[in-house]
Amino acid sequence: MPKQVDVDEQKRVLFDAVWRLVAREGLEGVSLRTVAAEAGVSMGRVQHYFASKDDLLIYSLQRAYDRMETRILDRLKGREEDEQAALLAILDELLGENAETRDAIRVNVAFAARGQSDPRIMAVVTEGDREIHELAVAVIAAAHAGEAGVDADLEARLLMALASGLGIGVALYGASSVLARQTLDRHLQRVLPGVRI
């Protein structure tokens, strides 16, 4: 066997370049040449690790979700079993309070737009939704145990739509993340009474 390199590490370097380009200029700023330049490598290297531009984009999208998951788990540090804490960590991620999270939202939306005409992208983009929804249902149902008239499924959809709407407002339309936080907290007071003040 010939020269050995860390393939995952090489791919990660290229993904980092894609990430920076998408966050800075949107998906239209990504070309094999710009990715190579941003990563400081030759274009041949990019082609060596990704057979096509689509492969590079799909890989980058999957890594973007990995990165989101990592940030959420970082926030959870040691409370992975606490469903309520997990939901709040996910909401934090959706809200776009720090620059990296806002980048993630922009990357996400850019891919979702392209996903309209590319089923492979759409599949990745909607992959984790069911899991998160079920978590939200569980937490909301637990908070309203014994109460009648609370549709946890509906409330979960409402909460997630609100959070992503707020996050997109922040990341794409320049809204204030402080106001977004206040707005989400107002709703959380209603639907999860007694949580986080």
Add this chain to the structure above:
Amino acid sequence: MPKQVDVDEQKRVLFDAVWRLVAREGLEGVSLRTVAAEAGVSMGRVQHYFASKDDLLIYSLQRAYDRMETRILDRLKGREEDEQAALLAILDELLGENAETRDAIRVNVAFAARGQSDPRIMAVVTEGDREIHELAVAVIAAAHAGEAGVDADLEARLLMALASGLGIGVALYGASSVLARQTLDRHLQRVLPGVRI
């Protein structure tokens, strides 16, 4: 004076082509050549009416908002003075229940993404926000007149973020518009009691 044509009509033909292209393939599907082909005219004609591609895009974005406004006013037919009805019509527009509205949302988001690096686009995209927000504040405040503890400003932001989050879910992530409607109605029951059932 030489040959006279209806300039606005000619521009509208080109805008319609841009609209269809963006809705179908996203902003990256728009080029001077594809617009000309979609409109069934020569490329020279496109260049004659728009000095640059950016001009074409800015114009198209503004017309896209005109179209949204027209749809909202259509829904209002004769109840233009009813602030509550106006707000509900705007929410309907944001929710993406019919195909043209979903197109509008996709067009919007595509432009917003590009607006990150183009202040002219961002200005157009955020233009009408203040007006709509103030309308929502007025309606919510009126519905809770005399009550204490209701922050109409906050509730207005919450409502609009929820509606746009739901609409983006429908238009970009393939969510069900029926569920989106139910979800919005659930929230409206809370914040505007006694409205629409």
Add this chain to the structure above:
DNA sequence: CCTTTTACAATGCGATCGCATTACAACGCG
């Protein structure tokens, strides 16, 4: 040692991009 396989780098190709240029057709005005 030497072959084989991997890891690149460099370059070329055809297509497409935005835009400039050029040519011409059509029509109102002196």
Add this chain to the structure above:
DNA sequence: CGCGTTGTAATGCGATCGCATTGTAAAAGG
């Protein structure tokens, strides 16, 4: 009737695109 302005088409240019091709350096296995 020219004449000039405007509307429209056609074409060219330089840049950039994704991708294919080619060449080569390096290291593990026979």
